[in-house]
Amino acid sequence: MDKPVRVAVIGTGFxxxxxxxxxxxxxxxxxxxxTPVLSVLVGTNAERTAAAAGRWGxxxxxxxxxxxxxxxxIDVVDICTPGDTHAEIALAALAAGKHVxxxxxxxxxxxxxxxxxxxxxxxxxxxxxxMCGFSYRRTPALSLARRLIEDGRLGEIRxxxxxxxxxxxxxxxxxxxxxxxxxxxxxxTLGDIGAHSIDTAQWLTGDRIDGVSxxxxxxxxxxxxLGEQVxxxxxAHEGAERRxxxxxxxxxxxxxxxxxxxxxxxATRMATGHRNSNRIEINGxxxxxxxxxxxxxxxxxxDAADPAGEQGFRRIQANExxxxxxxxxxxxxxxxxxxxxxxxxxxxxxxxxxxxxVAHRELASPTFADAAxxxxxxxxxxSSAARQSVYTPIEGVSR
Ligand code: SOE
Numbered sequence: 001m002d003k004p005v006r007v008a009v010i011g012t013g014f015x016x017x018x019x020x021x022x023x024x025x026x027x028x029x030x031x032x033x034x035t036p037v038l039s040v041l042v043g044t045n046a047e048r049t050a051a052a053a054g055r056w057g058x059x060x061x062x063x064x065x066x067x068x069x070x071x072x073x074i075d076v077v078d079i080c081t082p083g084d085t086h087a088e089i090a091l092a093a094l095a096a097g098k099h100v101x102x103x104x105x106x107x108x109x110x111x112x113x114x115x116x117x118x119x120x121x122x123x124x125x126x127x128x129x130x131m132c133g134f135s136y137r138r139t140p141a142l143s144l145a146r147r148l149i150e151d152g153r154l155g156e157i158r159x160x161x162x163x164x165x166x167x168x169x170x171x172x173x174x175x176x177x178x179x180x181x182x183x184x185x186x187x188x189t190l191g192d193i194g195a196h197s198i199d200t201a202q203w204l205t206g207d208r209i210d211g212v213s214x215x216x217x218x219x220x221x222x223x224x225x226l227g228e229q230v231x232x233x234x235x236a237h238e239g240a241e242r243r244x245x246x247x248x249x250x251x252x253x254x255x256x257x258x259x260x261x262x263x264x265x266x267a268t269r270m271a272t273g274h275r276n277s278n279r280i281e282i283n284g285x286x287x288x289x290x291x292x293x294x295x296x297x298x299x300x301x302x303d304a305a306d307p308a309g310e311q312g313f314r315r316i317q318a319n320e321x322x323x324x325x326x327x328x329x330x331x332x333x334x335x336x337x338x339x340x341x342x343x344x345x346x347x348x349x350x351x352x353x354x355x356x357x358v359a360h361r362e363l364a365s366p367t368f369a370d371a372a373x374x375x376x377x378x379x380x381x382x383s384s385a386a387r388q389s390v391y392t393p394i395e396g397v398s399r
Contacts, residue, residue, distance in 0.1 A: 187248060
């Protein structure tokens with residue numbers, strides 16, 4: 001067996017399950033310099049964690065991450081817990097010399113994000129790798145979009161239009177979850193899915209958002225508490241206790257990019273009919289790209305250099321051997337899904353951790369520093385929305 005890369009996954013929710021699948025699969029499809037070993041699964045409920053570990057293929061379980069992150073037989077700590085625990089776990093793991101993969105958003109505020117960046121920087125001098133899991137970066141179609149933009153095929157970028165629409169909270173009686181608690185999640189839709197759009201936009205353009213003007217909205221101010229919640233959504237029984245929702249349900253903001261582009265962003269978990277529509281369109285003076293996760297295997301590309309009379313968006317099937325990651329999977333046209341993004345994330349992370357030399361380390365992106373840049377935009381959006389001074393009411397209209 002190749003060099004083992006022994007992993008402790010912290011968290012047994014949607015992301016814990018998804019990451020476990022990725023760790024289990026990556027080396028079976030990609031040539032890797034190390035073989036992931038699902039060593040320990042950590043969850044707060046011993047019984048449920050044991051059941052999950054058995055099903056997902058972990059060797060062991062634990063209920064306290066503190067007993068695991070310093071263990072000499074662990075190489076990687078993979079943080080899949082709510083945001084309020086990211087900083088504490090990451091700092092402890094990095095101090096113990098463990099490579100760290102951390103789910104997005106990096107932290108619940110800029111101060112914690114900065115502490116994580118500093119710790120990751122110190123650890124990097126000892127060869128320790130850290131990375132934040134903005135998974136959509138590893139959609140082959142979006143990787144292709146990035147390549148086209150890097151190669152100058154879009155020219156000077158003028159517009160970024162990003163929408164991330166879900167509907168699992170559109171029923172105002174859908175139960176309360178930790179994702180609706182500011183203490184645990186940091187923010188609501190903004191940090192949960194708006195953060196993806198921000199990261200994707202900054203990464204694709206290679207540019208930074210340097211200012212925002214934002215509005216946040218919470219449509220359901222309280223929600224019923226469900227005793228035991230599994231996954232997203234569900235319904236509470238009548239008369240259930242209610243909890244105050246302390247985060248946003250939806251966000252809209254305009255953004256200025258340092259290179260001069262204008263951005264328009266919208267994110268909501270209350271857009272009925274949209275289970276997971278993650279869209280982005282970028283227009284430059286030489287061309288455009290447009291992506292919608294609902295057709296995640298395709299990228300629309302408009303090339304202004306096409307001959308007159310033949311111009312128009314072309315739809316590229318981005319799962320052929322020429323496209324990033326895609327060649328390791330199925331024959332062209334057979335399609336990839338959501339889970340593959342996480343597998344690609346593990347592929348790059350294992351190459352960074354177990355590969356030789358500095359070039360491999362760069363595969364571990366976004367770095368904590370990149371993710372902290374997203375965190376700064378999240379904070380600016382909240383601050384802009386709270387100030388409302390940027391909001392110009394229309395005379396004679398009242399809500
Ligand atoms: C829930 O809104 C969620 O699981 C997000 O937390 C993920 O980051 C996104 O990829 C899918 O939706």
